[in-house]
């Protein structure tokens with residue numbers, strides 16, 4: 305069964321099979337050098353740009369701002385959850401997230 | 410590749426959505442097939458229904474589009490009755506109660522907690538009284554805005570109301586224009602005060618004189634591609650066209666068709682016409698309009714009256730339409746301040762009575778979220794001013810009350826980052842008690858938007874506030890970015906974002922300190938906007954100076970993580986179920 309993944313309402317949330325699963329206005333901890341100079345970015349999620357899936361991992365690119373240093377922009381692909389047996393399980397919101405290294409660009 | 414939204418729109422969109430909507434209403438919320446929910450909620454917007462945020466499943470915000478903000482005699486009462494009967498849900502707002510109406514920055518009305526099963530009855534009542542929700546949201550012609558007192562205002566150059574009515578009749582339910590790449594916001598202004606705020610709309614008609622066959626004729630200059638959203642604010646661009654009132658509809662239809670055919674349907678973020686104007690430039694927009702979309706020769710732009718604009722300019726007379734003003738028929742219009750645009754249903758009904766008793770029963774809505782009672786004869790003014798309801802909705806409010814504009818925020822909106830309306834009420838009350846403006850400054854605009862969509866038009870205020878987060882003692886708290894010095898007028902200017910991420914409870918202190926510095930260091934008679942203009946961002950950042958005060962903010966936590974920020978048990982796990990059919 306395929307999973308329907310969408311960014312809706314101008315980037316306000318991620319729909320997984322017509323259910324609202326991931327939302328803006330959360331703070332995510334990002335472990336990456338690509339977004340800003342912080343060891344661990346403290347990212348306010350403002351707008352989802354795109355959603356995709358890599359294997360069973362649901363990933364998004366978001367526009368946001370690191371509240372530790374003020375840098376803002378769009379992230380790489382960040383995992384937000386997993387599809388297991390056709391249903392979505394979100395990653396714990398306090399988890400440290402690592403963007404997937406860009407392999408195909 | 411077209412987006413999902415475009416695919417849904419190509420299947421079912423526009424007027425035909427109504428039959429489906431009514432069928433779902435009849436059979437109940439659960440009858441929307443599980444795998445079609447996203448599609449239907451997207452389509453319902455076209456009929457003015459916007460699914461409320463996470464935690465409020467099955468409840469809708471309903472927007473009623475009132476062209477130019479005009480509510481004919483009797484219509485305000487209908488709005489009040491509908492709010493009272495249907496805009497009640499499981500959440501009670503501690504300031505505004507159980508049932509209320511919101512007057513918006515685009516002269517519309519929003520109700521909350523609407524249940525799908527009630528929609529047919531509400532539509533029937535609205536339509537029986539000449540009101541409609543059609544195209545109030547969604548990708549088409551939105552509510553047309555302008556100077557709300559068009560046709561009455563003693564200061565007007567040309568009466569824009571017949572033009573607006575004609576556009577509304579032509580482009581509502583018009584299949585050729587019902588499916589556009591994105592929203593299409595039109596402003597038509599006939600007064601010299603700039604109160605139609607054309608500069609921040611997709612399409613603006615502004616009063617202008619043109620010599621035609623040796624005679625000076627009044628019509629409109631045309632601007633295209635303004636808007637505030639997404640960190641990409643744009644002023645509408647002058648496309649060097651003047652149009653007579655009779656041909657506004659042809660030019661507006663031509664531009665809407667140009668947008669329909671050329672806007673970006675593959676990327677919703679790039680779809681607004683402001684981005685097409687960026688890409689093409691004003692000249693190509695004009696050429697394409699002339700060559701492909703109108704069948705007469707366009708005039709070049711006429712002589713405008715932008716030098717006379719005062720609305721939202723931060724200086725001079727008539728920054729808003731509050732207070733008592735002359736109508737051209739010798740009666741008066743009386744602008745009343747509605748703090749953050751929200752009015753309890755009982756007050757709406759009471760105001761409808763008052764408008765009937767002292768005026769014609771008509772009221773009008775402004776883009777500063779206020780309400781205007783029209784057609785009040787001179788000899789009725791004193792009695793009107795004595796009405797108890799005017800104590801709360803004042804024609805002469807404190808500058809901090811009249812200057813407040815706020816969007817919907819985390820109470821209902823999916824995109825929001827922070828709580829807004831109630832916070833702005835608390836701010837305004839605190840500032841009124843604690844801060845003195847210089848004697849000659851009687852206006853001070855503070856606009857609060859919960860995110861970058863900018864529904865509260867923050868970029869055109871003296872002080873712009875925009876939802877953010879920060880950490881305070883390690884804990885995440887709601888915060889606001891602070892921008893300064895925005896305003897419209899002959900030379901419009903967007904606010905400069907000078908201070909980032911001020912914890913929400915330190916914002917009143919920051920504004921107080923800023924105003925102290927302004928009062929101490931301004932040149933004589935200098936407006937706040939002019940004061941800001943002659944300082945650089947670092948200087949201004951230093952003036953903002955956030956500080957805790959006795960202002961207390963009960964909403965510092967993540968109010969988006971609640972099902973309703975003001976509920977006793979506010980956790981998402983306690984969210985009410987989608988309303989059952991009754």
Ligand code: HEM
Pocket residue numbers: 313314315316459460461462470513514515516517519552609636637638639816817821822823824862863864865
């Ligand atoms: C229930 C949720 C929402 C409420 C109550 C709400 C409320 C409002 C209000 C009151 C306005 C001004 C009135 C008008 O345009 O007629 C407005 C405008 C606007 N809204 Fe929303 N909104 C909501 C959700 C959204 C969402 C999800 C988006 C993004 C798709 C959005 C984007 C905007 C934008 C961009 C503007 C106009 C700003 C400009 O460019 O001038 N709103 N909204």
Ligand code: SF4
Pocket residue numbers: 816817818819822823824825826858859860861862863864865
């Ligand atoms: S500005 Fe943002 S938070 Fe406020 S109503 Fe608009 S979309 Fe919602």
Ligand SMILES: [Zn+2]
Pocket residue numbers: 340341342344345346370371372373374375
């Ligand atoms: Zn950082």
